[in-house]
Amino acid sequence: MSILAFLYHTVPGRLLLKPLTARPLSKIAGAYLDREASKWLIRPFVKKAGIDLNEYESADFHSFNDCFSRKIKEGFRPVDPDPAHFIAPCDGFLSIWPITDGLVVPIKQSQYSISRLLRDEALAKQYDGGLCLVFRLCVEHYHRYIYAQSGRKSENRFIPGVLHTVRPVALESRPVFTENCREYCVIQTENFGPVVQMEVGAMLVGKIANHDPEEKQVLRGEEKGMFLYGGSTIVVLVQKGVLAPEKKFLTASLEGKELPVKQGEKIGGQV
Numbered sequence: 001m002s003i004l005a006f007l008y009h010t011v012p013g014r015l016l017l018k019p020l021t022a023r024p025l026s027k028i029a030g031a032y033l034d035r036e037a038s039k040w041l042i043r044p045f046v047k048k049a050g051i052d053l054n055e056y057e058s059a060d061f062h063s064f065n066d067c068f069s070r071k072i073k074e075g076f077r078p079v080d081p082d083p084a085h086f087i088a089p090c091d092g093f094l095s096i097w098p099i100t101d102g103l104v105v106p107i108k109q110s111q112y113s114i115s116r117l118l119r120d121e122a123l124a125k126q127y128d129g130g131l132c133l134v135f136r137l138c139v140e141h142y143h144r145y146i147y148a149q150s151g152r153k154s155e156n157r158f159i160p161g162v163l164h165t166v167r168p169v170a171l172e173s174r175p176v177f178t179e180n181c182r183e184y185c186v187i188q189t190e191n192f193g194p195v196v197q198m199e200v201g202a203m204l205v206g207k208i209a210n211h212d213p214e215e216k217q218v219l220r221g222e223e224k225g226m227f228l229y230g231g232s233t234i235v236v237l238v239q240k241g242v243l244a245p246e247k248k249f250l251t252a253s254l255e256g257k258e259l260p261v262k263q264g265e266k267i268g269g270q271v
Contacts, residue, residue: 030065030207033229038064049140069209069226072142079221079264083150084191086243086268087220090145090234092135093258094267096249099237104132106253114237116178118196119159123186126194129240133267136233136258143227146263148197148236150220151189156213158183161201183208184235187218191270196237199225208232221264244271 032038041064046053053059055076061067080087088094097104102124105111114132115124137143147153161181184198199208210225212218245268252259261267 030228033064033068036063042067045139051140065228068229069143071144077142077263079146080266082266082269083220084270085266086192086238086245087146087148088135088261088263088265088267089148089197089224089236090135090137090143090263091141092137092234092261094249094261095134095136095253095258096245097132097134097253099127099130099132102128106134112178117182117198117235118184119157123196127196127237127239131238131243131245133236133238133245134233135236135261137227139229142263143232144263145199145224145226145234147187147218147220147222147224149187149189149192149195150218151187151195153188153212153216153218154186155215156183156185156210181208182235183210192242193239196235197224198235198237199227200233200235201227202232241271243268 033041039061042061045051045064045067053070056070056072058070061070077091095106097106099114102113102115103111104114104117113124114127115121118124159182161179181201182198184196187195187197189195199210201208207228208225209228211223212225218224246266249259249267
């Protein structure tokens with residue numbers, strides 16, 4: 001039995017979850033990973049994750065988190081040029097789910113309500129009948145992310161919580177996305193209406209570092225922010241009848257599978 005299976009599927013393990021998912025532990029871990037003393041972790045991490053540092057602007061890292069939030073060279077994540085195409089805001093594994101009666105019910109995972117996710121019932125009602133796009137990042141992925149569409153964004157809203165892992169073993173047993181720390185904004189877009197773009201923290205993710213907390217005009221493909229150490233998730237909500245995802249993503253999701261995507265690639269278009 002894996003450590004995560006023990007934590008999420010046994011009584012003794014669930015007793016240990018409370019201190020392990022508490023924010024103070026992640027803050028302590030994050031503080032260490034920001035220090036020069038954490039540099040020894042970089043080489044084994046890069047090797048195990050299979051990361052090609054030649055793709056990044058610098059390999060001269062001052063701490064582990066400096067490596068983890070490394071910036072990719074221009075041209076390695078091209079953005080689809082057609083504004084009528086919806087793009088992936090990050091590298092990761094994508095699944096797409098319908099929002100029905102205010103609920104998202106993924107296969108083999110616990111259901112969650114949009115109102116609990118957003119902590120805003122009025123806003124949640126606007127997305128009933130729409131789609132919930134879940135981009136799950138693992139530690140080996142590129143952990144900077146971009147705006148999925150251009151438009152006027154709202155002020156960011158931060159929702160405090162705990163920090164469960166976002167791996168399937170946890171998603172199968174509890175509504176992780178409505179329990180974890182998260183931050184989101186609403187982007188008023190021309191082609192897809194109001195789009196919610198949310199960053200969800202995870203176990204040992206010490207910080208969601210967004211660049212623009214204020215209301216402002218943003219551009220599709222512009223860097224929105226970065227995660228510090230750990231797996232994490234980006235959740236995107238679109239209203240009913242505005243986005244036609246590529247069929248392969250819908251088919252895979254219905255089979256309980258996630259498909260890999262790269263930041264900036266087309267994942268769908270206007271209806």
